[in-house]
Amino acid sequence: MSSYRTKIKPASELAKLIKRFKVQGKKVVLSHGSFDVIHHGHFYYLNEAKKHGDIHVVSVVSDLFIKKGLARPIFNQKMRLGSIASLNSVDYVVLCDNTGPWDLIKQLKPDIYVKGEDSMAQLENPKSGVSKDKRTIESVGGTFSLTKAIPIHSIDISNSFNRGLSQEAASFVNSFRKKYNVADMIIEVEKLKKMKVLVIGETIIDEYRYVAPLGKPAKSHVISAQYLQKEEFAGGISACANHIASIVGQVDMVTYLGSKNSKENFIRKKLKSNVRPYFFYCPDQPTIVKRRFVDHAYFSKFFEEYEFNKNYLPLDVEKRVASFLNSKSKHYDLVLVVDYGHGFLSKKLIDIIISKAKFLAVNTQTNSGNAGFNYITKYPKADYVCVDETEARLALQDETGNIDAILKKLHRNLKTKYMIITMARRGAIGYDGNGSLKVVPSLATQITDTVGSGDAFLSISAPCAAAGFPAEFVSFLGSIASAIAVDIIGNKTSVEREEIFRRIGYLLE
Template sequence: MTDKKIFNIKNVGDIFTSLKSKGKKIVHCHGCFDLIHHGHIKHFEAAKKFGDVLVVTLTEDRYVNKGPDRPYFNHNIRAHNLAALEVVDYVAINYSPQAIPAINAIKPDFYVKGQDYKVSADDVSGGIILERDAARANGGDLVFTEEVQFSSSNLINQFFDNKDDKAKAFLTGIKNKYTYSHFTKLFDEISSKRVLIIGDIILDEYQFVKPIGKASKSPTITAIKGDSEIYAGGVLAVANHVADFVDEVILISTYGKNKEHEYWDLIQANLHDKVTFIPVHTPERPTVLKTRIVDQVFRHKLFEVIEIKDSHLAVKIEDELINKINEHIKTCDISLVADFGHGVITNRIIQVLQSSANYLAVNAQTNSANLGYNLLTKYDSCDYFSIDKGEAHLAVHDKYGDMVQIQSELNNATHAKISSITLGVNGTSVMTSDGNNIIVPIFNSDVVDTIGAGDAYLSITSLLAESNASKEEIAFVGNAVGAMAVKIIGNKSYIRRTDLLKYIKTLLA
């Protein structure tokens, strides 16, 4: 009986047209419905009173933007749970991030939402206005129920969450101190910023393979070549993350000609609309291309090949970069340096940035192509830095030292007002210039890919640091960003403001 209520969204049009021809009023509810509770049932009962037939659509798993550990139940289980309710007449899965396709297919007389959607400004996605317009365009209208409210996210956080005790304790403290609206206001404050971003472009190629065994005459893995994808990484990824949170991003970097391609079109096609890219062409120097050979099933990286020219920039190119930086640096609120140690950030450029930036945020990354040669300590003046634990140990030439002491030493060396050091599975340490720090645990241990997670953390926390957010706010938002970023393979997509706010709302539930 339950399964007979579940229909393909593409095939429901004729069903409801037929019901309408018989004088039936169609009522439509839409949502995630991850954990069915008393509030949902009261909402459905109240909604049914608007008409005769209640159809409930739910968002397919890929489009549930409530954080990296949601939905708790997959869409098939959620559909079955809804269909088991007597008050519900039809159920369909909506294969779209928005409810609009479902509304267009069903053409309800009444599209029903709970009272928490009455104030459209509270809907961070802005979707409720589009849903209202779609309902009216199809001859119906948007109406609201006034029933008691519960939260699936709150119930899952309390009883089903797999976060450790430290993370739960920290989040309880955040909930007691801050509201969701506090963070929306914080993001509104940074939205007017103009940001200059400088650093190395990296193209991340993922060549997927299917390992089939060892070669017969050598200790070599044999694999069948599969699909490949190229993602906009390095400073491109940083620019894309930042651009979804601010008014304007100015990106200055170099690009060149590689053995097989000149990737100009790919770079342009993968930049956020708010990014203005000011390039310097280096015909003798290729764009850095990192090709990772990846097991297509388990996503294990087998090895990596880098196309790079590891040499100094020509003085002419360096001069051109400096001229372009000087044209824009004074008009930007923040100058953000994504220094991957591949040659774009020279000592002369560092001096220009340190002397002219209104606010300087820095990352100096250690990777296999620059190990030991690209340390944070080449910057003796910045306002904020974000690096990882390994980079911190290298910067002070101390393999085993206490991280609190190391962070304090780096703050003094760079004259930073505030800093972040990411600690992997142990969370994040954020420290102010007076040596006070907070260590915040991770929110998600389910990792797809760590590539780009530190860049995402740097991107958003730099904006918060410039706006004088507290170390607690920076660590909370930064770890939320990190939890989202490790669920993205490579730099396939960037952190969106709407998605981050939805995740923050879930964490605060």
Template sequence: MRNKIFTQKSIKKEIKKQKLKNKTIVLCHGVFDLLHLGHIKHFESARTKGDFLIVSITSDKYVNKGPGRPLFNKDIRANTISALSIVDAVIISNFETSEEIIKIIKPDIYFKGPDYKNNKKDLSKNIYKEIKAVKKYNGKIIYSNDETYSSSNLINNSGILFNDEQKKFLNSIKKKYSFDYIFKTFERFNFLRPLIIGETIIDEYIFCDVLGKSGKEPHLVIKDEFVESYLGGAGAIANHLSSFCKKINFLTCIGDQNNHVNFIKKSIKKNINSKIIIKKNSPTILKKRFLDIVSRNKLFGVYSMNDQLVDLKTTQNIYNNIKNNFLGSDLLIISDYGHGFISDKLAKDISKLNKFTALNAQVNASNYGYHSLNKYKKIDSLIINETELRHEVRDKRTDVYALSKILKKKYKINNLIVTRGRNGALLIGNEKNKIIQCPAFTEKVIDKVGAGDTMLSIISLCLKLKIPGELSLLIGSLAGANSVESIANSQTLDKKNLLRKIEYILK
């Protein structure tokens, strides 16, 4: 059997041969994660429109259909489709959209499924770009009338991807909330104007080659290969919300030494109105992490910071900015890393403001044993992980559900979210202290840095709008899962991508 899997270079040569024979080139493009009858019928219909059928397959890293997808890698998918006699050629697309593949192939016919007939239903809006690209090369787009079978639906219900707990939770969501309802909920986010308060952190990742033990002394020797820097801390939260809300206010603090101000301004999205407070005699917080270049495992970290409290004058300046400039905001999102930006007095003053307040008071290596929630008096939404919960109530052994209720009552928290890693997350709202449990949907954990902030950003919007707790928890959990699958905050949360993941996970 001839090899039907082509490279970009070889497919151009093949197309040239076919054109010399006056053959009509037809292109189908998609993920084709689980080959089924719907795909076969789709390819058969496409083949009737021309003489030479090419199927392009989205590369793994650009598949955006939720946790665990694609189920099969690009090579397996390509080999499976190439085994079909109806298909003449297969090419793997290493692009985010199909525009580049259309540019390479210049098909006479671009064949799409019936679910694309109503272009407005395409959340990504890529269909408009595809139509434009096809017409540019004098091609024609045709939509099939075949019955569709959803790969996502088959996979979601097969037990291959989701366990019984996950399926039960997702089925409960599907019965109560249509995707149209979820889509309209996301549209409501546009009109919220959040104020994010917290320190900006620069996360610097140094990728190293581990050379081994020093020849003269008992210590590890590493060779740095390259460095990547990401905007972290409260700056990352602001960026995560930039595609969800039209306008965002951001109040933060950096140092007067080595302040990275150009990097910060360049990294902040355009719809974020930022006010930067300078902390005297301090560097901008820089958290360096050294990683093995092969395994990407972290070796050790070095923090550059002055975690002393800001002076009283600066504290008053921060509060005046909140009170005078940002009171037009609908909600406050506070990320307190315990590095000296938010003093007890400032926290108490903020608590007196009549605003919906969401909080993440993080326990980390530099504040362990010192950081506490007791300086906050009014919390509408708190996100905390199980370790931080046990630290806060000083209890190592008691059931996490009982501890959650204790903490909620102690600080009069309206909505308490506790993240538990592989055990998922729970939410206790005001409905008779009912505990909502959401299973974890993360398939691979690359880096946990920033996951709590990512979840805080989106779940704060949900709870502000009084979106039902179980749906809010699912949306927040999927956002957190998106974060841990990349390094630090290298990937900003995107509204369209998150919606697409929800759409596919609920099929």
């Protein structure tokens, strides 16, 4: 093959190829693994597997389904796919969106599925993954085969290094664990289950369209691509509601949908059981869709498009929302506003929220659909403000000033109790008006997709701030949430309480 990249195929395309190979009388072999830290054991296993047939397909577990440690995988799926595809013993590579190859086996129907002989002991347990592998391949008429293996494991190699944190983050964690212990932190977070939260903002459908690049057309200066498949996620305030619902008792959500293709049923199915939505409909408008076109093999984004209406709510709809907020806002322990700047939150609604909320947490997002028109200064008062560095600088029209000074000035101008500015790879800096600034370095060990990471930070940190947790504690938990979120494609899943606790334990024990 001319390039290792041509070996990387989506499952749908590979299934068609395998059918042709079988018609030609060729045997197709499937191997499966994470293949994170590539080592001699992997080379040996794949070379041996190739000997079992004519066409060797390797299934590589996606980043989302590797759960072997905080810093795993060390290499993202794009790098792991490329590494395996570059081997001469491999003919095709496919991404596996599960911990095991079961769905792929059913779709591809290989003749032989090969595991290393070190998996033999697991066959004695009918509930093990290997036993399920065997049952699945036999269910499609294939053969389960064991081959010689060298007992080396990526997890053992990766554990010989640090936790995957930067030197700055590791130093922070060492200092933080002297002040807080795991048990006490978990007890405090568990107390949030009693909290009742109202979230307000635009619902956004995040659509990912996966394509295969074809190259440049002869007569146009553009890139052409083959459409493969799409995924849709409930994003915007719906994603925030799901994040918060993992740590609090009840979440009510106020948002608007378009009367055209509202997506209400889809959104309802994506919401957690303790999220209760209040939908307000806008006539002659669509529900907001943000559509991203993505290289299926390397998760590189080509471009995105917005499907939305920039106008504010019609007056009759605004009146109904205002009536709800006037009567209900005061009954919540926390009101969280995520203002995406797409016409939902007018000055009238903002004034009501500010006057009625017991504890108000706010983010105003700067994005390509509102650039220059959606600053945090729209909210003259809030108890907790969380914005990123660009949003903070735009609010003060200060492109180059010291970030510490910007934080203190915004904190004062907005009359807020506590404010955090997130700074991507540089972490987050917080200030409560008392004492020094609190800096928490980024706790992310790898980045798959940054979409929604800021929402996750705010969603988990806001209830902590409302509960009166120490400033550094709030920033730490927000940073953990963000680190989890950047390892998730879009808003495919939410940040879960169990994963937060697991990371607290991993970092502090």
